[in-house]
Amino acid sequence: MIIAKSAKDLDKMREVGELIAGVREALRSMVEPGISTMELNNAADKMMRDAGAIPTFIGYHGFPYAICASVNDEIVHGFSKTTPLKEGDILSIDMAATYNGFIGDTATTIPVGEITDELKQLIRVTEECLHFGIEAARVGNRIGDIGWAVQQHAEKFGYGIVRDYTGHGIGRQMHEAPQIPNYGRPGTKEKIRAGYCFAIEPMLNMGTHETRTLSDKWTVVTVDGLPSAHAEHTIAVTEDGPEILTLTREQKQQLRSGASAGA
Numbered sequence: 251m252i253i254a255k256s257a258k259d260l261d262k263m264r265e266v267g268e269l270i271a272g273v274r275e276a277l278r279s280m281v282e283p284g285i286s287t288m289e290l291n292n293a294a295d296k297m298m299r300d301a302g303a304i305p306t307f308i309g310y311h312g313f314p315y316a317i318c319a320s321v322n323d324e325i326v327h328g329f330s331k332t333t334p335l336k337e338g339d340i341l342s343i344d345m346a347a348t349y350n351g352f353i354g355d356t357a358t359t360i361p362v363g364e365i366t367d368e369l370k371q372l373i374r375v376t377e378e379c380l381h382f383g384i385e386a387a388r389v390g391n392r393i394g395d396i397g398w399a400v401q402q403h404a405e406k407f408g409y410g411i412v413r414d415y416t417g418h419g420i421g422r423q424m425h426e427a428p429q430i431p432n433y434g435r436p437g438t439k440e441k442i443r444a445g446y447c448f449a450i451e452p453m454l455n456m457g458t459h460e461t462r463t464l465s466d467k468w469t470v471v472t473v474d475g476l477p478s479a480h481a482e483h484t485i486a487v488t489e490d491g492p493e494i495l496t497l498t499r500e501q502k503q504q505l506r507s508g509a510s511a512g513a
């Protein structure tokens with residue numbers, strides 16, 4: 251069953267969304283050659299706890315870290331390591347916080363120093379796919395419309411869309427119904443209603459969509475060793491359209507002033 255959130259619940263989803271967005275942006279500003287994912291993980295853990303939140307990932311089915319840190323051909327669920335990041339790497343970080351009983355989940359892919367144009371495009375298109383997916387999350391549409399919106403954009407560039415991992419409903423639980431695949435047919439699957447909250451999260455591979463899991467039983471990598479990018483927002487479906495919850499206050503203001511400038 252898909253749980254529609256009340257106005258009160260949505261306020262709590264907004265609070266935790268803004269909180270985890272702040273952590274994401276703080277980590278983004280820390281990423282540079284020489285820093286390790288363990289340092290980023292420890293910083294994220296501290297920021298969440300200092301804000302009165304709990305890092306949702308720790309202990310989730312036994313996952314040991316506050317963030318998933320996935321480098322280059324790692325797609326998702328990567329372990330934090332003390333090895334320094336290198337110029338030219340790309341780092342996907344995925345994180346979630348629980349605050350006041352509700353959860354915000356977000357991911358982004360960050361260049362480490364200067365990266366190739368090929369990698370820049372992979373990251374840009376992944377972000378664009380996320381935004382096309384979010385735009386399709388409208389009252390009256392169906393879950394298949396979200397996947398279709400992501401797929402039609404990703405395939406223009408020949409990228410592999412990861413099928414083994416999907417977006418999801420979110421609220422008091424990190425993974426609620428429905429599953430939100432990043433491919434699909436328009437007009438299929440569950441109807442979208444006001445109050446639904448979703449984590450939409452395309453993962454795009456430079457090559458094949460196929461994945462395998464390393465012997466640590468968590469880290470998911472591309473079968474062909476080519477790089478992968480990930481972007482995720484938690485959103486709420488409102489009568490007025492999708493509302494991105496995992497933005498900082500500054501990002502929301504920018505969005506509003508951009509929208510009014512464009513009107």
Ligand code: MG
Pocket residue numbers: 355356417418449451482
């Ligand atoms: Mg998620």
